[in-house]
Amino acid sequence: MSIDIRVQSAAFDLGAEVNAFATAAQGAGAVVSFTGVVRDLPERALAHMEIEHYPGMTEKALSQIAKEAMERWHLARVLIIHRYGVLAPDAQIMMVATASPHRKAAFESADFLMDYLKSRAPFWKKEVRYDGRVDWVDAKDEDEAALAAWKKR
Amino acid sequence: MVEVRYFAWLRERVGTDRETIDSSASTVGELVSDLRQQSEAHDLVFSDLSAIRAAVDQELVDMDHPIANAREIAFFPPMTGG
Numbered sequence: 001m002s003i004d005i006r007v008q009s010a011a012f013d014l015g016a017e018v019n020a021f022a023t024a025a026q027g028a029g030a031v032v033s034f035t036g037v038v039r040d041l042p043e044r045a046l047a048h049m050e051i052e053h054y055p056g057m058t059e060k061a062l063s064q065i066a067k068e069a070m071e072r073w074h075l076a077r078v079l080i081i082h083r084y085g086v087l088a089p090d091a092q093i094m095m096v097a098t099a100s101p102h103r104k105a106a107f108e109s110a111d112f113l114m115d116y117l118k119s120r121a122p123f124w125k126k127e128v129r130y131d132g133r134v135d136w137v138d139a140k141d142e143d144e145a146a147l148a149a150w151k152k153r
Numbered sequence: 154m155v156e157v158r159y160f161a162w163l164r165e166r167v168g169t170d171r172e173t174i175d176s177s178a179s180t181v182g183e184l185v186s187d188l189r190q191q192s193e194a195h196d197l198v199f200s201d202l203s204a205i206r207a208a209v210d211q212e213l214v215d216m217d218h219p220i221a222n223a224r225e226i227a228f229f230p231p232m233t234g235g
């Protein structure tokens with residue numbers, strides 16, 4: 001299967017995943033990967049992040065996004081791993097990897113996947129601070145603007 | 154009867170992650186009007202629709218989307234994946 005989508009609470013081994021992906025994409029020539037990491041708040045105030053998702057819709061949305069990228073950039077292979085649940089600062093949240101015969105296609109499609117899954121995959125982040133404060137992370141206007149830009153291209 | 158699901162802060166403020174309500178609404182927007190009658194908490198949650206996204210049978214849709222024969226309607230804030 002050239003599209004691999006995984007939604008899981010468990011951590012993943014970034015190095016092993018990228019190696020396995022590159023091996024499976026043999027002949028493609030270019031492999032790009034991006035990893036999202038839990039960012040701490042100023043003064044290391046973040047106790048942990050909680051990620052909620054919509055089981056069923058999440059997998060559907062990620063598959064659609066991956067399929068669109070595959071077709072638009074003629075990719076050899078796409079991998080998306082996204083975690084949910086409780087994540088400590090500096091924990092890896094998610095990764096995407098793309099493989100293509102061409103470097104630009106691999107970079108661009110990875111960027112596209114990130115822009116799309118940021119505001120079209122049903123995940124919601126909540127920041128829990130050591131002082132007890134809890135905030136749902138707000139979506140940014142620039143995230144929607146990034147999507148609109150892909151449509152124009 | 155319609156199966157309604159809530160996520161993130163909508164779930165917290167409505168006080169449940171799912172409920173089944175008796176509604177003859179034909180669009181998502183009409184269903185929202187019915188839901189606002191359910192309780193003060195519902196009314197407050199749906200007071201600013203620009204902060205809310207909807208999905209019909211797990212597909213993101215606009216508020217004027219029809220809900221005929223839909224199995225599940227979900228409401229949630231703008232998504233923050235990645």
